[in-house]
Amino acid sequence: MQVKVVLNEDEMPRQWYNLAPDLPTPVPPPLGPDGKPISPDMLAPVFPMNLIEQEVSQERWIDIPEEVLALLYRWRPTPLHRAYALEKFLGTPAKIYYKNESVSPPGSHKPNTAVVQAWYNKQFGIEKLTTETGAGQWGSALSFAGALVGLEIKVYMVRISFDQKPFRKIMMETWGGKCIPSPSPYTKTGRKILKEQPDTPGSLGIAISEAIEEAVTDPSGKTRYSLGSVLNHVMLHQTIIGLEVKKQLEKIGEKKVDVVIGCAGGGSNFAGLAFPFMYDKINGAEIDIIPVEPASCPTMTRAPYVYDFGDTAEMTPLLPMHSLGHAFIPPPIHAGGLRYHGIAPLVSGAINDGLATPKALHQLECYEAAVTFARTEGIIVAPETSHAVAAAIQEAKKAKEEGKEKVILFNLSGHGLMDLTGYQKYFEGELQDYALPDEEMQKFLKVLDGLPKP
Amino acid sequence: MQVKVVLNEDEMPRQWYNLAPDLPTPVPPPLGPDGKPISPDMLAPVFPMNLIEQEVSQERWIDIPEEVLALLYRWRPTPLHRAYALEKFLGTPAKIYYKNESVSPPGSHKPNTAVVQAWYNKQFGIEKLTTETGAGQWGSALSFAGALVGLEIKVYMVRISFDQKPFRKIMMETWGGKCIPSPSPYTKTGRKILKEQPDTPGSLGIAISEAIEEAVTDPSGKTRYSLGSVLNHVMLHQTIIGLEVKKQLEKIGEKKVDVVIGCAGGGSNFAGLAFPFMYDKINGAEIDIIPVEPASCPTMTRAPYVYDFGDTAEMTPLLPMHSLGHAFIPPPIHAGGLRYHGIAPLVSGAINDGLATPKALHQLECYEAAVTFARTEGIIVAPETSHAVAAAIQEAKKAKEEGKEKVILFNLSGHGLMDLTGYQKYFEGELQDYALPDEEMQKFLKVLDGLPKP
Numbered sequence: 001m002q003v004k005v006v007l008n009e010d011e012m013p014r015q016w017y018n019l020a021p022d023l024p025t026p027v028p029p030p031l032g033p034d035g036k037p038i039s040p041d042m043l044a045p046v047f048p049m050n051l052i053e054q055e056v057s058q059e060r061w062i063d064i065p066e067e068v069l070a071l072l073y074r075w076r077p078t079p080l081h082r083a084y085a086l087e088k089f090l091g092t093p094a095k096i097y098y099k100n101e102s103v104s105p106p107g108s109h110k111p112n113t114a115v116v117q118a119w120y121n122k123q124f125g126i127e128k129l130t131t132e133t134g135a136g137q138w139g140s141a142l143s144f145a146g147a148l149v150g151l152e153i154k155v156y157m158v159r160i161s162f163d164q165k166p167f168r169k170i171m172m173e174t175w176g177g178k179c180i181p182s183p184s185p186y187t188k189t190g191r192k193i194l195k196e197q198p199d200t201p202g203s204l205g206i207a208i209s210e211a212i213e214e215a216v217t218d219p220s221g222k223t224r225y226s227l228g229s230v231l232n233h234v235m236l237h238q239t240i241i242g243l244e245v246k247k248q249l250e251k252i253g254e255k256k257v258d259v260v261i262g263c264a265g266g267g268s269n270f271a272g273l274a275f276p277f278m279y280d281k282i283n284g285a286e287i288d289i290i291p292v293e294p295a296s297c298p299t300m301t302r303a304p305y306v307y308d309f310g311d312t313a314e315m316t317p318l319l320p321m322h323s324l325g326h327a328f329i330p331p332p333i334h335a336g337g338l339r340y341h342g343i344a345p346l347v348s349g350a351i352n353d354g355l356a357t358p359k360a361l362h363q364l365e366c367y368e369a370a371v372t373f374a375r376t377e378g379i380i381v382a383p384e385t386s387h388a389v390a391a392a393i394q395e396a397k398k399a400k401e402e403g404k405e406k407v408i409l410f411n412l413s414g415h416g417l418m419d420l421t422g423y424q425k426y427f428e429g430e431l432q433d434y435a436l437p438d439e440e441m442q443k444f445l446k447v448l449d450g451l452p453k454p
Numbered sequence: 455m456q457v458k459v460v461l462n463e464d465e466m467p468r469q470w471y472n473l474a475p476d477l478p479t480p481v482p483p484p485l486g487p488d489g490k491p492i493s494p495d496m497l498a499p500v501f502p503m504n505l506i507e508q509e510v511s512q513e514r515w516i517d518i519p520e521e522v523l524a525l526l527y528r529w530r531p532t533p534l535h536r537a538y539a540l541e542k543f544l545g546t547p548a549k550i551y552y553k554n555e556s557v558s559p560p561g562s563h564k565p566n567t568a569v570v571q572a573w574y575n576k577q578f579g580i581e582k583l584t585t586e587t588g589a590g591q592w593g594s595a596l597s598f599a600g601a602l603v604g605l606e607i608k609v610y611m612v613r614i615s616f617d618q619k620p621f622r623k624i625m626m627e628t629w630g631g632k633c634i635p636s637p638s639p640y641t642k643t644g645r646k647i648l649k650e651q652p653d654t655p656g657s658l659g660i661a662i663s664e665a666i667e668e669a670v671t672d673p674s675g676k677t678r679y680s681l682g683s684v685l686n687h688v689m690l691h692q693t694i695i696g697l698e699v700k701k702q703l704e705k706i707g708e709k710k711v712d713v714v715i716g717c718a719g720g721g722s723n724f725a726g727l728a729f730p731f732m733y734d735k736i737n738g739a740e741i742d743i744i745p746v747e748p749a750s751c752p753t754m755t756r757a758p759y760v761y762d763f764g765d766t767a768e769m770t771p772l773l774p775m776h777s778l779g780h781a782f783i784p785p786p787i788h789a790g791g792l793r794y795h796g797i798a799p800l801v802s803g804a805i806n807d808g809l810a811t812p813k814a815l816h817q818l819e820c821y822e823a824a825v826t827f828a829r830t831e832g833i834i835v836a837p838e839t840s841h842a843v844a845a846a847i848q849e850a851k852k853a854k855e856e857g858k859e860k861v862i863l864f865n866l867s868g869h870g871l872m873d874l875t876g877y878q879k880y881f882e883g884e885l886q887d888y889a890l891p892d893e894e895m896q897k898f899l900k901v902l903d904g905l906p907k908p
Binding site: 003009070073074081085103105148167170174375376377378415417421427 | 539
């Protein structure tokens with residue numbers, strides 16, 4: 001009885017998989033403020049050219065540099081687990097596998113792109129990266145990456161999270177990252193907002209604006225901005241997850257996966273696991289591929305496919321994606337995670353092409369699934385990851401009803417040890433289910449009026 | 455360049471190593487309140503007989519049952535890392551390896567014995583385990599074990615920790631464990647203390663007393679008590695750590711280890727790594743084996759070898775060990791971890807026989823080492839583990855001075871993600887070094903007057 005499958009370092013994939021050239025319908029380009037396609041040069045003040053090349057690449061396979069592999073080896077390859085205890089608890093004939101991304105030092109899949117971005121920036125001569133963080137996961141991962149690669153990291157953390165989650169700041173500082181509450185007095189944007197609304201709790205939109213402003217206005221030209229999801233090169237770096245899984249399944253003779261599941265906020269952990277399986281699907285394999293989102297933030301299942309800004313402050317290019325509008329704010333009864341208004345253009349494209357079938361779940365079902373998982377498999381998952389767990393349990397129950405020995409695979413994108421407050425609220429009955437009402441959604445979508453259509 | 459060494463499940467050791475029969479000087483037996491040796495039967499109300507058999511065993515190798523292996527596979531074998539980045543930072547010719555026990559779901563080495571104890575209790579027909587917890591690590595590990603094995607877990611948590619560390623309680627509850635502040639109204643001991651001192655912050659001694667009382671007074675006879683360190687069977691279960699390391703070093707052709715280091719509170723993570731190497735030392739190998747403790751709690755380096763109680767309330771048998779006296783209380787300027795007044799009898803015996811050479815370190819040096827480690831190797835270690843890191847850095851610097859290519863190995867016993875407050879205090883300059891003054895120690899040692907001598 002093999003409980004988990006490990007790989008040696010020399011068995012790790014040597015290339016990332018780029019879905020872009022294989023999508024039946026090419027993803028439209030990002031647009032500038034003038035409505036015209038953005039050229040790579042126009043992104044140069046924000047990102048280093050070597051990452052911009054990956055962003056626009058149409059190569060299917062992209063080599064992972066040896067030095068990057070050595071960085072990834074710190075915690076990769078990650079284990080693939082067979083969920084025997086969960087299967088037994090559910091009495092399902094399905095086999096359930098999960099990829100355990102929680103074993104990275106910051107506790108999630110995010111370092112898979114953080115260390116890579118840090119390395120490419122360093123190669124390009126960059127000395128400092130700025131970024132934003134909401135709950136703190138991305139800021140932690142980039143601070144970790146900065147320590148490994150030797151880059152200065154500055155994280156603008158949404159003020160309300162900064163105040164409520166002091167431990168995330170300590171994590172970042174321990175890795176040498178600088179974490180400051182946003183809005184801050186260090187940027188024009190921050191100063192303006194602080195003057196107008198001194199007591200603002202901040203927002204991810206403001207934090208993004210501050211981080212980009214600091215990067216593009218640094219007179220030395222040695223500062224760039226880093227984004228933890230949504231963009232093509234981020235999805236690319238995360239495909240190491242699914243590529244490892246394929247090798248692991250091959251190692252134990254598991255020939256066919258029937259269902260692939262990942263939770264999706266910006267889309268990167270889902271893409272990381274699923275894109276290598278989409279390659280098989282494009283080439284004729286029958287696989288159900290399911291990105292899962294909360295019913296309170298139904299980007300993939302209900303929002304239109306549009307051109308929208310990546311941030312609230314309208315500083316980013318317009319991206320073609322499913323979006324609830326860049327002014328979207330999820331309700332406070334939601335415990336956090338997966339709150340982004342949009343979703344990666346490549347994931348949107350895959351949905352449009354019928355390669356992925358999104359699903360929205362309510363948070364009480366997700367926490368219930370997470371508790372079941374902790375009490376069977378023993379891992380306390382992140383609130384975001386609980387959506388993937390709940391969908392996997394649904395599929396396993398369906399397989400039981402149908403009497404089918406399906407193979408179900410999901411991404412355990414992170415542990416929940418830094419986010420136990422959500423569990424506490426769940427145990428104390430403080431959480432409620434909430435599906436975004438249609439009239440509410442229509443209000444949020446108004447910000448899209450007048451923007452170009454893909 | 456191999457960054458870490460992994461093992462497949464089928465490469466995991468199939469037996470634990472018992473140091474007891476190999477110690478040149480046999481460890482004296484535990485004594486009862488009458489000063490006479492405790493017989494196995496006398497421990498039966500507290501522990502199941504199958505674990506008592508391990509506790510008193512003189513067999514060198516003890517088989518790990520197949521079902522226990524399947525439980526350990528959930529997170530084991532754990533990786534052995536080569537600390538290339540730390541070596542480079544230090545400019546040392548030494549090779550530094552560390553065993554990464556932080557990848558277990560509760561984040562430390564403690565589940566290595568928790569799941570084993572839970573399994574043996576279950577086999578014996580036990581339905582419920584009680585235990586105490588200070589900072590919360592052991593209570594978390596046993597709750598995790600209870601979920602995996604299917605046992606009810608009740609954790610008496612020292613009230614001040616219960617109030618200050620609410621996240622530990624949520625962890626335990628997520629795994630289905632019940633965590634209550636001690637003193638509690640559920641035991642005679644608890645009620646008595648609550649009546650006399652309603653505002654007491656509690657103590658580990660009181661919590662142990664409550665946990666044992668609940669176990670031995672359960673009329674069903676289906677409840678037992680579980681201890682996370684100190685005892686022989688706990689050391690035994692932890693030897694899986696060092697036995698794995700030996701296989702890992704063999705796999706990469708590393709023939710000889712010069713220095714083995716572990717931090718030691720009760721002694722279990724140190725013993726787990728070091729005992730298999732003591733076997734080599736007993737058989738002629740030259741190895742420096744170093745258990746590390748805080749200068750504020752200098753059990754191994756300065757306390758006498760005596761018979762002492764394991765708990766403040768004098769409910770346990772008398773154990774032969776180095777001890778500061780069971781009334782010892784470390785000063786509040788110490789950030790936590792490794793505060794136990796005694797040390798495992800087997801570790802004490804090894805020290806007496808010259809197999810291990812303990813060292814005491816100050817906490818500022820330990821936090822400094824931990825921050826260096828986080829910024830080079832990328833892992834934020836537990837405050838306890840920082841002592842092992844600091845000692846490893848000292849040895850690597852010594853090797854540099856001597857120009858020797860030594861092989862240094864230490865145990866990364868746990869991550870610090872649940873204990874970031876210590877790092878915060880360190881960054882804010884709130885921590886001070888403190889070595890227990892001799893006159894203070896003499897005061898604490900007074901409780902030993904009149905007890906038998908080993």
